[in-house]
Amino acid sequence: MFAPYEIPGIFDEMFETPGTPRPHYRDVYERLLALERDGLARRRRMADVSFRNQGITFTVYSESQNVERIFPFDLMPRIIPPQEWDVIERGLIQRITALNLFLEDAYGAQAILQEGLIPPRLVYGAKFFRREMIGLKVPHGIYVHICGTDLIRDADGRYLVLEDNGRSPSGVSYVLENRAVMKRVFPTLFARCRVRSVEEYPYNLLRTLRHAAPPGVDDPTVVVLTPGTFNSAYFEHSFLARQMGVELVEGRDLLVENSFVYMRTVAGLRRVDVIYRRIDDDFLDPLCFRPDSALGVAGLMNCYRTGHVTIVNAPGTGVADDKAIYPFVPDMIRFYLKQEPILDNVQTYICERPDDLAFVLDHLHELVVKSTNESGGYGMLMGHQASKAEREDFADKIRAHPRDFIAQPVVQLSQHPTQTDDGWRGRRVDLRPYILYGDEVRVMPGGLTRVALREGSLVVNSSQGGGSKDTWVLEAEEAAP
Amino acid sequence: MNPPRTMSQSLPNGMSQSMDGGTMMQRLGRPGRPVVVNQPERPLLARVADSIYWLGRYMERAEHVARLLVINSHLLMDAGELTPALVARQWRDLLQVVHLSPEVPGEGDFEARVTHYMVLDPDNPNSLISCITRARENARAIRSDISAEMWEAVNELYWSTRGPEVETLLRENPEGLYDSVVSASMRFQGITDQTLGHDQRWYFVGLGKYLERIDVTCRLLETRLAFLLEYDEQLERPIRNVHLMGALRMCCSIEAYRRQPNSQLELLPVAAFIVLERHHPRSVRFCVREARQAAQAMRQSTRGHTGAADETEKGLGRLEAQLEYADPKDILSAGMGSYIRKIRETADAAGAAVRKRYFLQ
Numbered sequence: 076m077f078a079p080y081e082i083p084g085i086f087d088e089m090f091e092t093p094g095t096p097r098p099h100y101r102d103v104y105e106r107l108l109a110l111e112r113d114g115l116a117r118r119r120r121m122a123d124v125s126f127r128n129q130g131i132t133f134t135v136y137s138e139s140q141n142v143e144r145i146f147p148f149d150l151m152p153r154i155i156p157p158q159e160w161d162v163i164e165r166g167l168i169q170r171i172t173a174l175n176l177f178l179e180d181a182y183g184a185q186a187i188l189q190e191g192l193i194p195p196r197l198v199y200g201a202k203f204f205r206r207e208m209i210g211l212k213v214p215h216g217i218y219v220h221i222c223g224t225d226l227i228r229d230a231d232g233r234y235l236v237l238e239d240n241g242r243s244p245s246g247v248s249y250v251l252e253n254r255a256v257m258k259r260v261f262p263t264l265f266a267r268c269r270v271r272s273v274e275e276y277p278y279n280l281l282r283t284l285r286h287a288a289p290p291g292v293d294d295p296t297v298v299v300l301t302p303g304t305f306n307s308a309y310f311e312h313s314f315l316a317r318q319m320g321v322e323l324v325e326g327r328d329l330l331v332e333n334s335f336v337y338m339r340t341v342a343g344l345r346r347v348d349v350i351y352r353r354i355d356d357d358f359l360d361p362l363c364f365r366p367d368s369a370l371g372v373a374g375l376m377n378c379y380r381t382g383h384v385t386i387v388n389a390p391g392t393g394v395a396d397d398k399a400i401y402p403f404v405p406d407m408i409r410f411y412l413k414q415e416p417i418l419d420n421v422q423t424y425i426c427e428r429p430d431d432l433a434f435v436l437d438h439l440h441e442l443v444v445k446s447t448n449e450s451g452g453y454g455m456l457m458g459h460q461a462s463k464a465e466r467e468d469f470a471d472k473i474r475a476h477p478r479d480f481i482a483q484p485v486v487q488l489s490q491h492p493t494q495t496d497d498g499w500r501g502r503r504v505d506l507r508p509y510i511l512y513g514d515e516v517r518v519m520p521g522g523l524t525r526v527a528l529r530e531g532s533l534v535v536n537s538s539q540g541g542g543s544k545d546t547w548v549l550e551a552e553e554a555a556p
Numbered sequence: 557m558n559p560p561r562t563m564s565q566s567l568p569n570g571m572s573q574s575m576d577g578g579t580m581m582q583r584l585g586r587p588g589r590p591v592v593v594n595q596p597e598r599p600l601l602a603r604v605a606d607s608i609y610w611l612g613r614y615m616e617r618a619e620h621v622a623r624l625l626v627i628n629s630h631l632l633m634d635a636g637e638l639t640p641a642l643v644a645r646q647w648r649d650l651l652q653v654v655h656l657s658p659e660v661p662g663e664g665d666f667e668a669r670v671t672h673y674m675v676l677d678p679d680n681p682n683s684l685i686s687c688i689t690r691a692r693e694n695a696r697a698i699r700s701d702i703s704a705e706m707w708e709a710v711n712e713l714y715w716s717t718r719g720p721e722v723e724t725l726l727r728e729n730p731e732g733l734y735d736s737v738v739s740a741s742m743r744f745q746g747i748t749d750q751t752l753g754h755d756q757r758w759y760f761v762g763l764g765k766y767l768e769r770i771d772v773t774c775r776l777l778e779t780r781l782a783f784l785l786e787y788d789e790q791l792e793r794p795i796r797n798v799h800l801m802g803a804l805r806m807c808c809s810i811e812a813y814r815r816q817p818n819s820q821l822e823l824l825p826v827a828a829f830i831v832l833e834r835h836h837p838r839s840v841r842f843c844v845r846e847a848r849q850a851a852q853a854m855r856q857s858t859r860g861h862t863g864a865a866d867e868t869e870k871g872l873g874r875l876e877a878q879l880e881y882a883d884p885k886d887i888l889s890a891g892m893g894s895y896i897r898k899i900r901e902t903a904d905a906a907g908a909a910v911r912k913r914y915f916l917q
Contacts, residue, residue, distance in 0.1 A: 317700035340599035
């Protein structure tokens with residue numbers, strides 16, 4: 076089944092050369108090779124039906140109507156050996172620590188700006204910089220409690236950070252559901268491979284949220300705040316609330332009285348201490364941010380500022396994952412932690428800088444240009460694939476608002492064998508591990524491997540035809556006694 | 557008698573020898589944390605109570621719609637040659653039972669139009685697929701508050717009634733379709749009973765279910781009574797019996813009725829049975845009792861045992877007492893139709909009071 080498999084000058088997760096799997100993939104390779112195409116197709120249908128019946132879907136927004144879809148799932152797991160994972164884990168802990176120190180600094184003393192390491196206008200000009208947060212002390216100094224960092228691999232297999240999602244990273248529910256389905260579909264293979272468990276994530280998330288409670292609250296009431304059933308990630312909001320055993324609330328369930336937050340229950344009002352919000356800053360509080368928001372709670376920010384409730388992640392964390400601030404994360408690590416970055420960034424041109432801008436406009440055909448305030452693969456230009464007209468059109472946009480754009484060389488992404496109608500084919504993948512920052516920093520072993528299902532495509536987002544795979548981090552071999 | 561099973565027998569080999577009671581406890585719980593059971597009930601959001609109530613109602617309604625359709629088509633087959641006017645009357649009565657006006661959109665064969673309207677029309681708020689879709693929307697909004705099994709039962713039913721296959725099924729094997737909806741609803745109720753905590757959530761889903769059942773059962777009896785009294789002269793005995801058995805079947809009560817000693821197929825005893833039977837879960841009296849108990853339990857769990865009965869509970873309690881001590885003769889003297897209509901209106905008011913008292917306004 077691997078006969079016509081090709082590795083076009085990029086890193087392949089499974090194969091050293093076509094036909095020779097890397098050692099940590101050998102079991103899976105042999106087992107899946109032994110399966111007939113029918114057996115595979117049957118297992119895949121099993122997985123699809125299971126996802127649909129459980130309602131594990133996301134909503135695609137389109138002009139005419141919103142469609143509920145299954146997140147396409149690929150049966151071939153992505154495997155990470157323990158020594159590789161160790162580096163990733165240390166790198167991610169280092170990064171979330173630095174990002175939190177940066178946020179505390181950016182909304183506090185601003186030492187890093189005074190040192191001239193980051194141009195202040197990039198911070199103040201960031202779309203998600205929140206003046207309301209200046210001078211505010213947050214519990215334990217933690218702003219980003221939950222982070223989902225996107226990693227990719229270059230042609231040499233080196234892991235690079237593509238972006239830090241420090242606002243409301245989604246996808247973790249798919250990690251847990253993918254794992255549950257894999258265990259059902261390949262029980263024996265799974266048992267043999269010594270895969271590290273991801274199942275304690277909801278428990279750790281709840282610990283993290285409880286740790287964030289306002290000082291003096293010993294037994295906090297935690298809720299998950301969702302925009303509602305029409306949101307594309309509603310399944311995940313409901314999933315996490317269920318797994319943690321806490322209430323899933325909408326804005327209309329909450330109200331503010333005497334600068335405390337309450338939820339409306341059949342037995343009257345109940346106080347709420349920690350809100351894991353899955354709505355954007357803009358919609359949190361119509362009195363403070365967008366007045367037309369019906370999703371949030373009037374007066375919430377005031378309660379937050381009084382310290383009567385904790386909002387997780389904190390408002391204003393978006394300044395740290397702003398695409399124009401991202402290039403400075405290695406500097407943050409050196410400045411705050413006095414360490415060298417363990418995980419590297421992708422080389423990035425900041426269009427705000429005149430030299431970079433000139434370079435970007437000259438080299439559009441070989442760069443990926445991203446809008447600094449869009450996510451989910453919207454508002455980007457793949458220069459090498461775009462037509463001349465598209466490039467010129469985009470160049471105008473960049474010239475008009477240079478602050479809104481950054482550019483990066485086309486990083487090819489590694490590929491992974493993936494089931495297609497023509498058998499196994501290499502498809503590009505990334506990896507989003509999830510990091511929790513509470514009483515300690517915990518990194519879920521693995522994360523969401525997203526795969527671009529279209530041939531040659533580099534865009535892995537679910538809204539743009541991406542699928543996902545289970546990600547297996549293997550147990551370390553126990554040292555001989 | 558089996559020998560007592562000791563701890564060591566239930567552990568895998570090698571574990572029992574190496575563990576005393578203390579380490580055993582450490583393995584089973586986190587040291588230093590007291591094990592607490594029977595904690596105070598988790599707060600139930602008003603919005604969630606609202607959705608779970610409607611989930612119960614819409615599932616029950618879907619079941620009734622399916623059963624009415626299947627029994628009605630049987631009835632029409634058994635009733636011999638009927639005038640077109642009588643067939644149309646039969647279908648219009650059915651629409652009335654589920655709160656629909658007798659005007660059915662479209663043209664052509666009335667029976668085919670009604671069937672399509674009642675099963676697949678998304679613009680008909682009480683069509684089978686509308687009920688199922690709304691049940692699912694409510695369930696989806698409260699997935700984290702109901703059991704995974706409940707959600708999956710509703711979700712599977714939803715997907716099984718979508719898509720072009722359903723049109724084919726409705727053409728080729730309508731009974732198969734109706735039966736699958738009825739059994740999915742029954743399954744849902746069993747799953748609810750056995751997977752959801754019998755706490756506030758359960759009271760609300762039960763209240764929705766029983767208030768819906770009271771409503772449909774009363775409306776069914778009202779229309780059937782009116783029909784049979786109006787056509788008393790014209791219907792021959794065997795045809796009357798077909799209608800009476802149809803009414804019993806629509807209430808899922810034919811077997812229970814036949815078990816009665818000396819049960820006769822007469823209009824008044826049949827109606828009295830459906831209204832007043834003590835133990836049959838389809839009788840109005842049974843449903844009123846269940847609904848009253850749910851309302852009382854809800855009030856007690858939200859305001860403690862000392863609080864006064866609220867409007868819902870009072871209304872249902874008075875109705876329960878009335879049915880509990882009713883003499884069938886009273887019903888006859890009061891006029892059966894209006895007696896049943898009053899029951900329905902009382903239950904309706906109780907439902908409105910629940911919504912006002914507990915749900916998000």
